[in-house]
Amino acid sequence: MLAIINAQIMTITQGTIEQGTILIKDGKIHAIETGAPELPEGTEILDAKGKVVTPGLIEVHGHLGICEEGIGWEGEDVNEMTDPSTPYVRAVDAINPFDMGFEDARKGGVTSAHSMPGSANVIGGETVVIKTAGTIIEEMILNPLAGVKVAFGENPKRVYGEKKQLPSTRMGTAAVLRRELTKAQAYMDKIILGEQDPDKKPDRDLGLDALVKVLKREVPLRAHAHRADDIVTAIRIAEEFNVEITIEHCTEGHKIVDFLKKKNVKVAVGPTLSSRSKVELQDLGFSTVDILNKEGLQVSILTDHPVIPIQYLPICAALATREGLSEEDALRAITINPAKHLGVDHQVGSLEIGKDADIVIWSGHPFDFRTNVEFTIIDGKIVYKK
Structure with a gap:
């Protein structure tokens, strides 16, 4: 399981969570939660504090x-x-x-x-x-x-x-x-x-x-x-x-x-x-x-x-x-x-439970020209890391 924590999550269809967690399992979005929930032992963690998370x-x-x-x-x-x-x-x-x-x-x-x-x-x-x-x-x-x-x-x-x-x-x-x-x-x-x-x-x-x-x-x-x-x-x-x-x-x-x-x-x-x-x-x-x-x-x-x-x-x-x-x-x-x-x-197209875990972690807002992509995730796998 992979967890993205402390993130500003722009779900696109269900609003924005200012500080939340996304759990990824078997290539899918398993959960999206506000705050910092208790994570299963062995979970790989990406700390996105100060970052913005969007769907791919x-x-x-x-x-x-x-x-x-x-x-x-x-x-x-x-x-x-x-x-x-x-x-x-x-x-x-x-x-x-x-x-x-x-x-x-x-x-x-x-x-x-x-x-x-x-x-x-x-x-x-x-x-x-x-x-x-x-x-x-x-x-x-x-x-x-x-x-x-x-x-x-x-x-x-x-x-x-x-x-x-x-x-x-x-x-x-x-x-x-x-x-x-x-x-x-x-x-x-x-x-x-x-x-x-x-x-x-x-x-x-x-x-x-x-x-x-x-x-x-x-x-x-x-x-x-x-x-x-x-x-x-x-x-x-x-x-x-x-x-x-x-x-x-x-x-x-x-x-x-x-x-x-x-x-x-x-x-x-x-x-x-x-x-x-x-x-x-x-x-x-x-x-x-x-x-x-x-x-x-x-x-x-x-x-x-x-x-x-x-x-x-x-x-x-x-x-x-x-x-x-x-x-x-x-x-x-x-x-x-x-x-x-x-x-x-x-x-x-959006961050919702059950959809493919295609997720991007940005250093800032995606529309700021100075922003970098920190991580790109496709089907729950990290395919790009800055």
Whole structure:
């Protein structure tokens, strides 16, 4: 058993305990108590007097382990730019657990990450949620299929327009997605017929298998969309096919906040600590998070690692507080909200009894730029010590 004692504990969902104890057993949070309870003999103790304890932070959208640090072309496995529709590719097959980015994540207090294909293709492939410690990817997986990545806006039309093929316009991007979802509907119908008559069973198609899961609402589309019109198009297509969708980036979300509120869509905002590298980012700003949050939307903050290095996730949240977001809501935007966004809030995202013991001990408040991570704990094991 491991005990963290004398800590200021920010549970996220159950308030803050000014001086408390967290007991960890078998990789789970066993107890959270006020004061200094009597501990079982043999308990390993971490004295966090004067420190702040939070749940591990969660990168809601990025490319950890797929865009490897300090390698260049050899470590760039994020975009399969040979076809605008590649739902059959899986991010998990490209993740290198020995990528230096994982060490940076642990040093920065990030214990879980959503690793995704990139946005060059209209349909990029399957995404995965992983812990940031381990050497075998299967042993690090938190959610093996967190969604199917799709992309709108500049990226697909630029990549394939340069190749003189579909899509070279926003119309073409929307058409490709509709075409593939329509194929998946027909494929799903054939599967149902095949259950009645084996002779009518279709040949297996890995890409359509992935999209059938979307049509059945087993997994959502994760839609790369910066500009307001692209966000609206993404939601329009999702409604046409009655599928779940989340909006990733949402740079111009503040321009259509009433629409997003009406649709009650989950949004992840960022990477905002970056330059305006393309037209879609002209209205980039940390105030977007506060505007959407004030309207009751569930908002997460993302780094899009390596666009912004993953260890700067708390800095992004801190900058959002400068634009009006409360510290409490900023912490939620990098812990419990991403957990809900990714469907893993029953395991991570807050300090609660029975959840995974993914815990960070900070030298001060996480939003003070001078603060250091003292310890990072994943599944009850210390994976980083300053």
